[in-house]
Amino acid sequence: MENTRRANKLLEPFDLHGLKLPNRVVMASMTRGRAANIDLAPGKIQAAYYAQRASAGLIMAEGTWVNEMSVGFINVPGLYTDKQVEGWSLVTESVHKNGGRIFAQLGHAGVLSHPDHLNGLLPVGPSAVNPKKVVFTTQGPSDSITPRELSVHEIKETVNDYKKAAANAKLAGFDGVEIHVQNPSLISQFLSDALNHRTDEYGGSIPNKARFFFEILDSVLEVWGSGKVSVKFNPYLKYQTDKDEWDDSLPTYEYLADQLNNYPLAFLQLLDYAEEGLDPKVHASRNLFGNFRKIYKGTIVANGGFTFEKANAIIEKGDADLVSFGVLYIANPDLVERIAANAPLNASQAETFYFGAEGGYLDYPTLREQSNKI
Numbered sequence: 001m002e003n004t005r006r007a008n009k010l011l012e013p014f015d016l017h018g019l020k021l022p023n024r025v026v027m028a029s030m031t032r033g034r035a036a037n038i039d040l041a042p043g044k045i046q047a048a049y050y051a052q053r054a055s056a057g058l059i060m061a062e063g064t065w066v067n068e069m070s071v072g073f074i075n076v077p078g079l080y081t082d083k084q085v086e087g088w089s090l091v092t093e094s095v096h097k098n099g100g101r102i103f104a105q106l107g108h109a110g111v112l113s114h115p116d117h118l119n120g121l122l123p124v125g126p127s128a129v130n131p132k133k134v135v136f137t138t139q140g141p142s143d144s145i146t147p148r149e150l151s152v153h154e155i156k157e158t159v160n161d162y163k164k165a166a167a168n169a170k171l172a173g174f175d176g177v178e179i180h181v182q183n184p185s186l187i188s189q190f191l192s193d194a195l196n197h198r199t200d201e202y203g204g205s206i207p208n209k210a211r212f213f214f215e216i217l218d219s220v221l222e223v224w225g226s227g228k229v230s231v232k233f234n235p236y237l238k239y240q241t242d243k244d245e246w247d248d249s250l251p252t253y254e255y256l257a258d259q260l261n262n263y264p265l266a267f268l269q270l271l272d273y274a275e276e277g278l279d280p281k282v283h284a285s286r287n288l289f290g291n292f293r294k295i296y297k298g299t300i301v302a303n304g305g306f307t308f309e310k311a312n313a314i315i316e317k318g319d320a321d322l323v324s325f326g327v328l329y330i331a332n333p334d335l336v337e338r339i340a341a342n343a344p345l346n347a348s349q350a351e352t353f354y355f356g357a358e359g360g361y362l363d364y365p366t367l368r369e370q371s372n373k374i
């Protein structure tokens with residue numbers, strides 16, 4: 001990996017609508033599956049994990065559920081009960097004590113859940129269409145099933161659950177919230193032609209498919225106000241149609257990005273993700289960030305396979321203001337210090353990404369710890 005230094009744009013400070021970031025390095029949201037308790041509440045180990053990463057300009061906490069029907073994976077924390085708020089308060093306190101800043105990320109697995117997580121109930125979605133993807137049960141991976149279509153009344157209740165979770169994030173001491181629109185997210189399922197077959201005001205035209213998202217955004221903004229709410233999506237996200245073809249949501253995401261110019265967001269985070277089987281050269285030539293920079297005029301956080309060199313280059317070019325790193329943050333709690341020192345990176349163990357306890361979570365060493373050992 002070409003992680004060379006030169007002009008280190010990544011280490012320049014950034015004023016995020018009044019929140020002073022000491023650098024432009026963002027830790028991307030990562031589900032780590034360590035809330036192994038009946039309450040799905042984070043606790044001391046999450047507080048320690050995020051505190052270790054407090055030198056990031058901004059931490060995006062792992063995706064967290066907005067209600068009971070949104071759960072889609074084991075041991076992932078929620079933000080809809082008092083115990084969960086208490087747990088997240090420990091996390092935000094320890095990040096702030098260590099000089100960091102942290103946003104919550106609000107999510108809902110929608111059709112990509114399983115009755116195992118829902119007390120035997122069917123997962124919910126825009127329509128009763130099987131997404132034909134692998135989902136995670138309590139016993140391991142399994143084929144997805146056909147979900148139940150949400151009624152309009154339930155859609156309104158779900159919007160309200162996002163609002164309550166956003167209010168809970170405030171109670172828990174977060175610095176802002178992100179709305180998770182990428183995969184797996186009920187919102188992205190509403191945006192998909194393949195999964196949304198509705199004929200009411202939540203389906204059909206692009207503005208109708210986007211209505212659920214904008215109702216959520218309005219309600220979350222009501223709680224948080226200007227400059228504190230971000231949105232993350234992957235413009236190339238595709239779901240399978242009933243004819244086993246892939247849908248094309250790019251025009252829908254371009255519409256979203258354009259409309260978002262009318263909203264006082266903290267930032268738009270774009271995930272550049274190449275579909276399986278696509279030639280990487282073809283993917284790179286599509287120039288996602290360049291194209292979306294032309295559409296969206298606010299702050300952009302770029303994400304997806306960035307090396308430090310590419311990250312510096314995209315900021316220099318002006319196609320993004322900040323860059324978020326996912327996998328690199330798993331094994332390198334002091335990623336910012338490593339960028340500054342041009343130091344080598346620890347390798348991560350994929351088998352502990354989503355499961356386990358403190359191993360592969362709290363035990364990756366910092367540079368300082370490594371040099372103390374020598």
Ligand SMILES: Cc1cc2nc3c(=O)[nH]c(=O)nc-3n(C[C@H](O)[C@H](O)[C@H](O)COP(=O)(O)O)c2cc1C
Pocket residue numbers: 028029030031032062063105180182232271303304305306324325326327328353354
């Ligand atoms: C273990 C793991 C868990 C993830 N969980 C989430 C999540 O909860 N929310 C989210 O938006 N993205 C999630 N992602 C995606 C990352 O935020 C990021 O978009 C992706 O890893 C690409 O960035 P990278 O190439 O720097 O890792 C996850 C990725 C990994 C590896």
